[in-house]
Amino acid sequence: MKLTAINKFAGNINKLLNEETVDLYESMIDSHFEYIAAEILSSQLQNGIWFDGTGDLKFNLVKPSQIEFSGNMLVCLNQEKRWKEPFFAIVSDERLQGNGMPIFVRVGEHAGEGDLFNIVWYYKNT
Numbered sequence: 001m002k003l004t005a006i007n008k009f010a011g012n013i014n015k016l017l018n019e020e021t022v023d024l025y026e027s028m029i030d031s032h033f034e035y036i037a038a039e040i041l042s043s044q045l046q047n048g049i050w051f052d053g054t055g056d057l058k059f060n061l062v063k064p065s066q067i068e069f070s071g072n073m074l075v076c077l078n079q080e081k082r083w084k085e086p087f088f089a090i091v092s093d094e095r096l097q098g099n100g101m102p103i104f105v106r107v108g109e110h111a112g113e114g115d116l117f118n119i120v121w122y123y124k125n126t
Helices: 003-017 029-044
Strands: 049-063 066-077 081-092 102-107 110-115
Touching: 003 029, 003 049, 003 066, 029 049, 029 066, 029 081, 029 102, 029 110, 049 081
Parallel strands: none
Antiparallel strands: 049 066, 066 081, 081 102, 102 110
């Protein structure tokens, strides 16, 4: 993910935390989760697996600085197979405490976590 996309995602999370209206698809939050999930879960995934967006994405404010997202993620194997898996994520904005933006993500049976600003973006489009 490019730095501009990382900052856009963080800005949209901030808007949601401030209870502003944000379309989860027009804002590209759903497609940002493709990259985030791919990076956080990369060591767990079979070769050729990639993500192609979320569906039925919803969010819930859990705490003043935390949001849960749920829906499904389109999973692809090479260009041959496509299916949906349950998707769940928790995004916390802890920047005021100096702790960044931790993200927990689960796609199907694969789960992991990382910090938005400290993920090593192997799939970074420069």
